[in-house]
Amino acid sequence: MTPGITFTIDGKQVTAAPGQTIIEAADTAGIYIPRLCHKPGLEPFGSCRLCTVTVGGRPCSSCTQPAAEGIVVESDTDELNEHRRALLEMLFVEGNHFCMFCEKSGNCELQALAYKFGITAPSFTYQWQKHDVDASHPQILIDRNRCILCARCVRASQDLDGKSVFGFVGRGPNKRLAVNAEARLSDTNVDVTDEALDVCPVGALLRKHVGYKVPIGKRQFDHTPIGSDVEGEPAPDDCGCGGAENVCQCTQSE
Amino acid sequence: MHDDVESTVQRICQSYDNDGRRLMDIVTDLHREYGCVDPEAMDLIARCVNVPRLRVQSLVSFYSFYAEAPRGRIVIRLSDDVIDRMHGYDRVAAAFCDELGIGMGETTADGLFTLERTACIGMCDQAPAGLVNDVVITHLSSDKARQIVQDLRRHGDPHQLVTSLGDGENGCDLIHSMVRNNLRKAGSVIFSPINRGEAIRKALSISPQEVIRAMKTARLRGRGGAGFPAGMKWEFARGAGDGQKYILCNADEGEPGTFKDRVILTERADRVFAGMTIAGYAIGASEGIMYLRAEYAYLKPHLEDVLRRRRIDGLLGETVLGRNEFAFDIRIQIGAGAYVCGEETALISSCEGKRGDPMTRPPFPAQKGYNGCPTVINNVETLCCVTKIMEEGPATFSDCGSDQSSGTKLLSISGDCKRAGVYEFPFGTTLREVLNECGGLEAQAVQVGGPSGKMVSPADFDRKICFEDLATGGSVMVFGPQRNILDIVHGFMDFFVDESCGYCTPCRVGNVLLKQLVERVRDGSGEPDDLDQMRRIAGTMKATSRCGLGQTSSNPVMSTLTTFETEYTDRVQDGPDGQRRGFDLAESVKAAESIAGRPSVHTGQDD
Ligand SMILES: Cc1cc2nc3c(=O)[nH]c(=O)nc-3n(C[C@H](O)[C@H](O)[C@H](O)COP(=O)(O)O)c2cc1C
Ligand code: SF4
Ligand code: SF4
Ligand code: FES
Numbered sequence: 001m002t003p004g005i006t007f008t009i010d011g012k013q014v015t016a017a018p019g020q021t022i023i024e025a026a027d028t029a030g031i032y033i034p035r036l037c038h039k040p041g042l043e044p045f046g047s048c049r050l051c052t053v054t055v056g057g058r059p060c061s062s063c064t065q066p067a068a069e070g071i072v073v074e075s076d077t078d079e080l081n082e083h084r085r086a087l088l089e090m091l092f093v094e095g096n097h098f099c100m101f102c103e104k105s106g107n108c109e110l111q112a113l114a115y116k117f118g119i120t121a122p123s124f125t126y127q128w129q130k131h132d133v134d135a136s137h138p139q140i141l142i143d144r145n146r147c148i149l150c151a152r153c154v155r156a157s158q159d160l161d162g163k164s165v166f167g168f169v170g171r172g173p174n175k176r177l178a179v180n181a182e183a184r185l186s187d188t189n190v191d192v193t194d195e196a197l198d199v200c201p202v203g204a205l206l207r208k209h210v211g212y213k214v215p216i217g218k219r220q221f222d223h224t225p226i227g228s229d230v231e232g233e234p235a236p237d238d239c240g241c242g243g244a245e246n247v248c249q250c251t252q253s254e
Numbered sequence: 255m256h257d258d259v260e261s262t263v264q265r266i267c268q269s270y271d272n273d274g275r276r277l278m279d280i281v282t283d284l285h286r287e288y289g290c291v292d293p294e295a296m297d298l299i300a301r302c303v304n305v306p307r308l309r310v311q312s313l314v315s316f317y318s319f320y321a322e323a324p325r326g327r328i329v330i331r332l333s334d335d336v337i338d339r340m341h342g343y344d345r346v347a348a349a350f351c352d353e354l355g356i357g358m359g360e361t362t363a364d365g366l367f368t369l370e371r372t373a374c375i376g377m378c379d380q381a382p383a384g385l386v387n388d389v390v391i392t393h394l395s396s397d398k399a400r401q402i403v404q405d406l407r408r409h410g411d412p413h414q415l416v417t418s419l420g421d422g423e424n425g426c427d428l429i430h431s432m433v434r435n436n437l438r439k440a441g442s443v444i445f446s447p448i449n450r451g452e453a454i455r456k457a458l459s460i461s462p463q464e465v466i467r468a469m470k471t472a473r474l475r476g477r478g479g480a481g482f483p484a485g486m487k488w489e490f491a492r493g494a495g496d497g498q499k500y501i502l503c504n505a506d507e508g509e510p511g512t513f514k515d516r517v518i519l520t521e522r523a524d525r526v527f528a529g530m531t532i533a534g535y536a537i538g539a540s541e542g543i544m545y546l547r548a549e550y551a552y553l554k555p556h557l558e559d560v561l562r563r564r565r566i567d568g569l570l571g572e573t574v575l576g577r578n579e580f581a582f583d584i585r586i587q588i589g590a591g592a593y594v595c596g597e598e599t600a601l602i603s604s605c606e607g608k609r610g611d612p613m614t615r616p617p618f619p620a621q622k623g624y625n626g627c628p629t630v631i632n633n634v635e636t637l638c639c640v641t642k643i644m645e646e647g648p649a650t651f652s653d654c655g656s657d658q659s660s661g662t663k664l665l666s667i668s669g670d671c672k673r674a675g676v677y678e679f680p681f682g683t684t685l686r687e688v689l690n691e692c693g694g695l696e697a698q699a700v701q702v703g704g705p706s707g708k709m710v711s712p713a714d715f716d717r718k719i720c721f722e723d724l725a726t727g728g729s730v731m732v733f734g735p736q737r738n739i740l741d742i743v744h745g746f747m748d749f750f751v752d753e754s755c756g757y758c759t760p761c762r763v764g765n766v767l768l769k770q771l772v773e774r775v776r777d778g779s780g781e782p783d784d785l786d787q788m789r790r791i792a793g794t795m796k797a798t799s800r801c802g803l804g805q806t807s808s809n810p811v812m813s814t815l816t817t818f819e820t821e822y823t824d825r826v827q828d829g830p831d832g833q834r835r836g837f838d839l840a841e842s843v844k845a846a847e848s849i850a851g852r853p854s855v856h857t858g859q860d861d
Contacts, residue, residue: 046614047758049798059797064614079797086794090763123787124767149756164306168756169315171592171609173766175756180308182293 007071009033009053016067023051023062026075032227033075034084034116036091036109036201037150038063043159045151048091050084050113081117088114089122094173096131096145097202103211104203106219110148111202112226131176136184139192139208147177147204157196165190177204260298262287267302274303275625277313277607281320282548282588289329290321309608316609316755317590318372319548326361326368328406331385332394334371335510336705336745337378337668337731342395346382347371349396353403367406373593373749374510375549378668378731379436379675386412388551390433423520428556435517436675439691441662442654443642444518444635444678448525451569453644457532458575465536466492469640472648473660478504478596478633479703479727480802481659484640487630490620491537494628499539501530502605502624502631505546506589506596509704510749511729514664515634517676519546519553522638523560527584529637531574532644534582537630542584545601548591557586593753597801598631599623600755611757612801635664635728656682659720663728667692670734685724686715694732699739699818704729705746706806709739709813739821740776743810747772750807761804764795768811779836780826788815 004015009022009031016025021044026033036048046064053062053075062075074080091110099105131144149168157165165188169178181187190196197207216222266283270276280299284291291299291314300307314320332338332347351357354367361368377383380392389412391402402415419425420434437445457465469485476482491499503526507515518526530542546554561584564570574580592610594600599613602624623629632640639661643651652660659681665688668674672693679688685702689695700710702719703726710717710724717724733742747769756762771788774780792808799805815822829835847854 044614046800049758049760049800052798061798061800066616082790083794083798086790087759087798090759090767090794093767094759094763124791125770127763127766148759149762164308167306167308167312168609169308169312170756171316172751172754172756173762175762178308178311180306182297 005067005069007067007069007073009073010076020067021063022053022055022065022067022073025067026062027230030230030232031075032230033062034113034227035063036113036148037152039152039199039201041160042152042155042199045155048087048148048150050087052080052083054080084113085117085119088117088119089124091148092119092122093124093126094129095148096128102146102203103206104146104200106216106222107214108203108221109201109226112221115221116225116227127173129173134179134185136186137190137208138186140185140190140197141206141208142177142179142185143204143206144177145204146202148202149175149177150201152199152201153177153196153205156199157190157194160195161191163189163194163196165194165196259288259295263295263298264302267299272303273607274305274309275605275607277303277305277310278587278590278604280607281310281314282590285320289325289327290323292322292324296322312609313607317592318752319589319591324361324365326366328366328410328412329368329370329385329387330402331370331372331375333373333375333377333381333383333385335374335378335749336742337374337511338382339741339745340669340737341381343382345396346384346394346399349399350403353400366410367403372549372591373508373752374512376507376513376516376547377433378511378513378666380434381668385549386415389413389415390431390552391415392432392434423556426556428559429520429553431552433516433520433552435520436673437517437521438667438673438675439677439679441678441680443651443662444522444525444638444664446642448522448641449645450524450528451567451575453525453528453641454531454535454569454575456644457535458577458580462492462536462538465532465644468643468648469536472639472643472651473658474636474639474643474651475659475721476633477635477639477663477727479509479725481721481725484632484636487620487632488533488536490618491539491628491630494621496538498541498625498627499537500624500627500629501533501537501539501542502598502601502629503530503542503544503584503637504596504598504601504631504633505544505550506593506601507547507550507634508593508596508753509706509727509729510746511666511668511701511704511731512727513666513668514676514728516550516553518634518638518664519550519557523557524564525638525641526634527560527564528569528644529632529640530584531570531582532640533630533632533637535574535580537628539630540581540583542582543605543624544584544586545589545595545605546586547589547595551588554586554588561586592755593749594755594801594803597803600801601631602629609755611755612803614800633727654680656680656718656720656722658722663719663726665719665726665730666728667694667730667732669732670694670697670737671732679719681720682718684716684718685710688719688730689715689732692732696734697732698735698737699733699742701729701731701733701742702726704731705749706803706809707813708809709742709817711817714817738776739814739818740772740825743814744769744772744776746810747807750803754803754807755801758798758800758804760795761799761801761807764791764799764804765807767791768795768808772811774836775822775825777836778825779834780822781834782823782826784826785815785822 014029035051037045044064046061051062134142154166296310382394383392474484595604595610600610604610619629665677750765754761795808
């Protein structure tokens with residue numbers, strides 16, 4: 001066994017293999033650092049900033065920062081969680097997120113994180129920007145109203161599918177998801193089996209004809225808060241109420 | 255027309271060996287011929303350089319000097335920043351709109367003119383200013399604006415607008431510009447007379463390690479803003495293997511209110527290129543790139559000519575000064591209107607023909623930069639210092655300045671002062687001395703370090719300009735008592751909203767939210783809670799943003815919330831009637847009535 005890199009996260013000793021990032025080491029150690037753009041198997045991107053931790057007091061994104069011997073990482077602090085709450089609120093007011101009629105509800109990582117952080121409504125001003133929907137493809141839908149510009153689809157298309165179906169145009173608040181064609185997804189070489197279609201954390205990139213196959217109430221985050229898989233906590237028994245962890249009265253009264 | 259575009263694109267792409275890393279140049283050249291890169295041209299370029307079409311579109315959509323839709327043959331860009339606004343931007347813009355018969359951002363029906371606003375073009379000392387294609391127009395007034403349009407309608411040639419020439423090299427044939435240097439105070443380092451070739455001769459007579467040691471002994475720190483020790487940066491790059499390495503000169507000068515690099519490039523280009531060559535020798539690089547902001551494209555022929563002469567004199571080329579083991583040459587990369595490209599990793603992205611998105615660090619450029627090779631990036635002024643340190647030795651250099659900041663600093667001073675322009679002061683000079691010299695002592699506030707710097711109140715005028723106190727890349731904006739502080743803050747936030755690359759959440763969204771809150775408070779419709787919300791947003795932006803832009807772009811708000819707090823608190827107090835100042839009862843009732851579709855109950859009373 002090669003000697004690992006040893007360091008601490010929130011006082012807990014963890015070990016990382018050389019070349020691993022802080023978040024990878026944390027995952028292995030069963031410590032959940034909130035994240036949106038990070039997804040194991042994809043190149044680190046570092047855009048959502050939710051995974052921000054401090055290393056020796058200095059903030060950095062744990063999904064891009066390499067682990068190093070002896071560093072002192074803090075993640076679950078009031079201050080950092082407050083920043084995470086603000087970042088989530090920013091994403092909610094930037095896009096147009098109507099969870100009650102979004103197919104992703106219950107499987108959406110953004111929604112699940114909002115519940116985890118107890119955000120019932122953002123305190124910032126809604127931007128109500130206009131975004132385009134691309135329903136040109138018979139089997140795939142893009143709803144840019146919900147896109148959080150995390151580039152998971154961009155990276156998956158490039159690195160896993162060997163294509164370049166997705167990318168970004170514009171800058172600043174005008175940055176948008178775009179496809180590799182003059183305008184429409186149906187003019188690209190996307191295929192319904194592409195892995196890029198499996199990675200969207202929100203309801204921006206969806207397969208058609210399979211909506212609500214898993215009913216609301218039976219979805220990934222309906223009873224298990226986001227991060228449980230990393231923390232290795234057993235999912236609570238399905239109480240059948242259809243509510244998410246933090247709002248579900250059944251689990252809260254336990 | 256179709257074949258025409260196709261052959262043009264092919265010709266241009268071929269002139270850059272169909273190399274995708276030269277996409278910036280390809281797209282810039284195509285703009286010169288067609289004024290835009292339309293969907294058809296995008297496809298053609300993508301095919302020629304063998305990249306996905308989306309990469310071309312992504313690039314074109316990122317830079318503000320590029321366009322996808324056809325624009326006028328003549329593009330007029332008005333510099334729109336806080337200083338230009340103080341000097342009458344609104345009147346000038348209105349005159350252009352009126353004379354052209356179009357609105358801002360529009361193109362005339364005959365396809366001749368497009369009118370746009372753009373971020374600070376580096377002419378705050380001669381504001382309001384603008385660009386007509388590559389030609390700089392300064393000291394604009396509404397009369398002048400009308401005259402310019404009429405002249406252009408007559409002769410159609412932006413170059414003919416230059417009827418009186420600026421001073422110094424501005425008047426030479428290759429620059430031929432009305433821009434003035436406004437060099438008010440030449441100090442002992444940057445603007446001292448130059449003995450061409452001497453610095454390189456001295457550098458090549460010692461080892462690269464000794465050159466690096468000289469930079470350390472001189473305690474040279476970067477002039478681009480961050481103040482990182484140059485010798486240390488070079489040492490990292492030198493130690494990063496024996497392969498290909500690069501020296502990049504940051505001539506993006508995008509921080510509003512900064513224009514000192516413009517004057518260096520005009521008057522002391524030789525000193526900059528010598529500095530790049532010495533840096534190349536020190537770290538073992540054979541290639542240098544100067545990243546020149548598009549706004550300074552008018553300087554490019556002059557800079558190319560300086561490079562040409564240096565090649566002839568053996569100061570650049572396969573064998574610098576006849577030394578077989580040292581080859582070094584420099585190319586100029588022109589930008590396309592994006593402040594963030596001044597950030598060093600974004601600058602690298604741009605040089606590689608990509609969007610100007612900053613890159614993830616680590617790896618740092620000294621380990622893995624341009625083309626994946628170890629790269630040193632230094633500011634124009636830093637590189638001048640390098641040359642000077644070689645010319646006169648590190649001791650002379652470090653004799654001047656303060657404890658932790660040796661040498662001199664160029665300041666670009668603009669705004670409400672009698673003598674706007676470029677000043678070379680020793681580090682450690684107080685702001686009061688600076689204001690005294692430029693005739694700006696009446697100021698109610700001075701913005702030091704550009705929008706991302708600090709707003710300094712008179713109580714702090716005795717603070718010193720140096721890295722350990724008031725650090726600045728060179729921008730000093732003076733604001734007289736007649737100015738509204740919140741207008742200024744709002745203008746700065748406007749800039750950051752426009753210039754954020756949009757990669758990360760806090761900067762992409764946070765700047766917009768802060769700007770809206772400042773606007774609310776300024777206009778009297780703010781609430782005390784808004785100030786807490788500003789602090790909250792700013793705190794998150796500072797701590798979580800990915801690059802220096804987002805980490806500092808809340809400074810205008812945070813700095814004034816501290817130093818000029820009453821500007822905010824006075825405006826969010828309840829009015830004399832006990833209601834929020836911005837709350838108009840009659841208006842609100844009217845709005846509610848219209849939503850409900852009811853006739854007004856106020857008729858006759860309030861109207
Ligand atoms: C948003 C942003 C814009 C910047 N713009 C410039 C610039 O226009 N010119 C410059 O020299 N440095 C600029 N910098 C600083 C560079 O990233 C870098 O630190 C500098 O070029 C290094 O050179 P120096 O060490 O010689 O100062 C900018 C930084 C940021 C974050
Ligand atoms: S579509 Fe989904 S995966 Fe792609 S960038 Fe937007 S949010 Fe991320
Ligand atoms: S802070 Fe983020 S969004 Fe802003 S310029 Fe830097 S990388 Fe881009
Ligand atoms: S998960 Fe690290 S920045 Fe998004």
